Amino acid sequence: MAKRTINKVAVIGSGIMGSGIACHFANIGVEVLLLDIVPRELNEKEQAKGLTLEDKVVRNRIVNDALAKAIKSKPAPLYHKNFASRITTGNLEDDIAKVGQVDWIIEVVVERLDIKKQVFENLEKHRKPGTLITSNTSGIPIKFMSEGRSEDFQAHFCGTHFFNPARYLKLFEIIPGPKTNPEVLDFLNGYGEQFLGKTSVVAKDTPAFIGNRIGIFSIMSLFHMVKEMGLTIEEVDKLSGPVIGRPKSATFRTVDVVGLDTLVHVANGIAENCPDDERKSLFVLPDFINAMMENQWLGSKSGQGFYKKVKKEDGSSEILSLDLDSLEYRAKKRASFGTLELTKSIDKVIDRWPVLVGGKDKAGEFYRKTLAALFAYVSHRIPEITDQLYKIDDAMKAGFGWEHGPFQIWDAIGVDKGLEFIAAEGLEAAAWVQEMRDSGSESFYTVVDGATYCYDRDKKGQEKIPGQDAFIILDNIRKSKEVFKNSGVVVEDLGDGILNVEFQSKMNTIGGDVLAGLNKAVDLAEKDFDGLVVGNQAANFSVGANIGMIFMMAVEQEYDELNAAIKYFQDTVMRMRYSSIPTVVAPHGMTLGGGCELSLHADMVVAAAETYIGLVEFGVGVIPGGGGSKEMTLRAADTFHKNDVELNVLQEYFLTIGMAKVATSAYEAYDTFILQKGKDIVVVNKDRQLATAKAYARLMADRGYTKPIQRTDIKVLGKQALGMFLVGTDSMEAGRYISEHDKKIANKLAYVMAGGDLSEPQRVSEQYLLDLEREAFLSLCTERKTLERIEHMLKKGKPLRN
Template sequence: MKRRIKHVTILGSGIMGSGIAAHFANIGVEVLLLDIVPHQLSDHEISKGLTLDNKAVRNKIATENLQKLPKASPALLYSPKFVSRITPGNFEDDLKKIKNSDWIIEVVVERLDIKKSVYEKIEEHRKPGTLISSNTSGIPIHLLIEGRSDDFKKHFAGTHFFNPVRYLPLLEIIPTPETHADIVKFYMEYGAKFLGKTTVLAKDTPAFIANRIGTFGIMNIFYLAKKLGLKVWEIDKLTGPVIGRPKSATFRTADVVGLDTLVHVANGIRDSGAESDLFKNLFELPDFVQYMIENKLLGAKTDGGFFKKIKNTDGKSEILGLNLETYQYESQSKTSFASLELTKTIEKPIERFKILIEGKDKAAAFYRHSLGALFAYASNKIPGISDEIYKIDDALRAGFGWENGPFEIWDSIGLEKGIELAKEADYEVAEWVNNMLQKDHPGFYKINEEGHRNFFDLKTKKYSNIPGQDSFIILDHIRKNKTLWHNSGSAIQDLGEGVINFEIRSKMNSIGGEVLDGLNKAIDLAEKEYDALVIANQGANFSVGANLAMILMMAVDQDWEELNMAIHYFQQSMMRIRYSSIPVVVAPHGMTLGGGCEMSLHADRVVAAAETYIGLVEFGVGVIPGGGGSKELSLRTMKEVVSDDVKTNRLRNAFMNIAMAKVATSAYEAYDMGILQKYKDVVVVNKNHQIAAAKHIALQLATQGYTQPIKEKIKVLGREALGMFYVGTDQMLAGNYISEHDKKIADKLGFVMAGGNLSEPTEVTEQYLLDLEREAFLSLCSERKTLERIQYMLQNGKPLRN
């Protein structure tokens, strides 16, 4: 029988509980969010004459936490309106309602006695067959089910989400010996398919997988910082984006999470007795951590941890770092390491490790010792915490935001070299790794001929296929055998079954001449030899937009003819996406800005990742959208079957979205902005499935008998809309909401979207609007203030208001 999840109850509305509730609401599930009943009234409630029996008072804790969700930053909901899918309540009055739930998730305080008492009450109302799980991270899962019924035990498991739930994709599934195999399979598949998670099957061991390895890594770095005399900000430079880790790196992460939380996990691992003599000393707290705990220097929650934000003598904000010897805060000195300088030209972090470990400075010593310890620890945790190496790598990538897991990094420097680093750090790797070396196994992973990733399986002593790969396509895995063509900024791959993929591969996936050449080559190839085209990549972002450096260079040189040709080429390339003879499906994710957004606007279908931040942001650099974005939003607005006054309002909304450089905070918000279209575009919650889904939809369009669209005309409003735009910009300027240059840009945008100074509503071609758009773009590029904005963006990565 198929199991459907329509209603979920979350027990506990704190940070984790409300975050889990928000994510279920994000995917369209109805949620009941319960918490305890308050034991006393607030002064405000007393003044209103309320009593403890009042329903609003009894639901207060869950209600207040629910009200925080739409305002959370970063946003936990894909759209603020999704909060309506969550109903607050309390344990005493509403627990009986769990009989209507398909899944009950317990997220109450981390105390075994309290959790057991909650489960006892659940058993009174839970209907047989209902899923029941705990988000605990510190209590052994098997202890939670003591005294429970057989049906409860059969459907129970640990489901450990990571915070923030929307953004960290890891979901560890921890069954007990009593959990039914079909239930484990359901948790794994539902988490991946519907919740968009990287589901990792973990054993019931202290801290499970991600926190076990990740906490070891952090504690080891704490000791290394003292040993090598490295400052906290130096460590964070070495352990951040340069090696594919989050910007918060090590010490900032500890501040954000809370040092007390980190210490709680470390103490739990230490006290469990699960660590061998080789590693257990690293889970003892260093002296500086003990000092910080005693003095409440816990991080962001206490306004001071390893870093502290202050106002300096000049009245400017400054972030000081804690000196680990003196325990005093000090200004951050400039950080520079020769080893890092050698990797500046290497784009992929995974390819930097070979160089980083060969240097002669402190940075290289740090990398050798930290990686050596990590390799030894991870290898010795198999089969203790996991039987398979890929689960450890999956957990660290998805739970800690690492670009590469320990075994992937180890592969990048070589099996033998990794063993050497472990010995240099005074550790020994697990014996099974030495056996791999003796048997001439090349590494922990390899890609087979089908483009699937295989891992070294300790049980069989052979390479086995990682399960679940049939549901997604990884471009890195097919690049070697399936690349049909490439240039410096793009590539074309054969996805099979008559579908090819066009991949942007330029720096930050910006769109310049080489990318447009590749796009047109892909369309040519698809039209001649294939059935459909997908435009997708698996970089950090889909595209940050046009190549600003190229535009600035042409504008400064006043090479207007060349710039005109470049913009025209961009426009015509977008129109080829719209009017090719084969279906084109675009798969945006992450930052999809400017030209990346325009690609999506012109596709036959869009298969967007839920985490897509998409918008036309050209205003921020002093121009208007020049690749058909202004034209396309005007076209969509005027095609709507609504009254003329409603069309005018919609046109104003589209104008404001562009003029404010508004970016959707999720694919669902892009629906509300008119960038995605509900009747045809789809959202995929699990980004790993995105390209496979795009291929499926492209094939579906081709199979149904795709016909090249006929070019259409657009009704524009001319002076009727132009007057509206001009009055609006005049008022904004008079109110000091915009600058003179902002007004100039906005007026040019309004001129394009109105279709020019036409005396009455008129039908025009798309090319007519494209010509207006290009003319406005070029004229703005001749403005000094626009050039200042472009240059500032290139230098600082943020817009200049002038």
């Protein structure tokens, strides 16, 4: 098979989905041509300017407006605003010939077969043979779209279904047409995973493919059950949200965000096109949905759906909920269930399932009923929508944000227990499930030697899931490769001489146990291994230091213990930097405060693209005390060049901390100096992150790693910098941009980053700066307003401005 590379793509259609896909290709460095139709008439602004339909700015208005709107939208579709320069816009009349220069054409026009076929006919006139051409349809059968096209077109044509928003949702469904060349499917499968950072799933050409078929079934099944069980929408959202590893928006809030019309469109498509579906009656819309559609209560886009935001008389707003019986909006009701209380102490979602389904209240009944319906349904979809059950789990996790797929949940409560629930609801599982039990397989999945195997219906046994070799899955190796463990960390042997430290604390906060574990890991690595990775596969890398512990010590005025605790943190991050083995930190998700400071001190950072990293200590009334303030001062000094205005450089680094800037992607972290160009790298697929971090640790060791020498040559600017900072904070307070306490914190940071009240610039050691930083941190912990901020963060989870 000839090597295929993607340097340039054309995206046809610039709606929400088309613009989002264009932005994500720009994210990974691909040149994008985004085309849309030419407007048929002038708008008011264009008429006022005396423009005509022939003017280029008019002809490209639709595409340019759509892209501009997408770039401004939240959450941002681009990793970095500068990446927009990789997208060129145009229209389908003047610029269609340019598709002859691209490697892949992706069609994202309206969901109407006649329009899609017309677009393909025009594209074929300009497409060069061998170019990939795919459709982002979410429901139109692929086989109909390529009818009448040339052999080369049909061989290189298939469906590539991205989920919205394209940057954040990981599912990438690939749907072959009747004549798609198998090499094209293999290429797209690998490209989606390695380059686009997606979970690629090859699906069959069945209505709604895999993700939406199961996802919409799951929602429709709830719609029919909610009245039958007499549940409110708040109760359903409480039961179907984070407690079971689903997004915070749960069920009804998600439908409001996506749009009820979108859901109804897919449900109707399944109802019409799946005559043999044993649960097709569930895809028929219940009365309350029909009424909402008639009223145009479609969710966020129409201002009201299952929830509605209203202004109160005092100017504040409140959110009302829809009563499904009366179809009137009412004040939100709090939902609580005894069974959910029982799971509060169970951190891992997968371990909650046996407790949830055993519940004696309405919640327990809800889980037994919903799981019975889901398990039976997914069992019957094999082999209809896919031959492999793991693809259903992959699709639900990557497309709908479920932490675990249906078959993983079924394993967690036990295959036999699941069959009992199905029977209790008068349903039947597919025959192959019983065959699997009879063959001696007790579960859908097994782990052998760190690899995941899965029951294969055709081969009637457990088969290794392909494509795992590029990944390291900690859940699979933790028990067998454990080298050390305490209550805060597990240290695992990743093989090839590299150790990994995995945090296991709540929200991966860094307290005494985690610090002890990090030190122990460095000891072990220095003695018997060649390198150390700090990485985990939780939702977030680390939300920072354990501020609860700091708060307790500060309130009890145990300042000696607090001083020792901060020094221990500083010594640990310095140990990461000055060990005799290379250290690599692999941050992802929230990497805040202490988690960020740890990253700053590694030999190298291998960050996931979706890393939200920053020094946020100002929000709790302190300065970074785990080496962060020292490190930013050091990095600023390292960038001073001859004839620079050094104060201006230092000020940029000061503002990163003072404004508690959090990068909204790893690429933005280069702008805030948290990541360093030429040293730290970004990985788009988080599943590959640990394997990549391990490879770099191994590479550094192989190149001959020498323990660095502690720095004593950091240039600090003394009084001249301190004076500038103090004038700045004074004017900020006078202009009411910051409070008096903000000013106090900023002045403490200024003192550290200036190197103290020195009469002239001089060179100092890292330890000198660490001592200044620790002193400043401690003195702020004696302030009442700082303690108020910490307490507020602990209780409310958001910063207090006092």
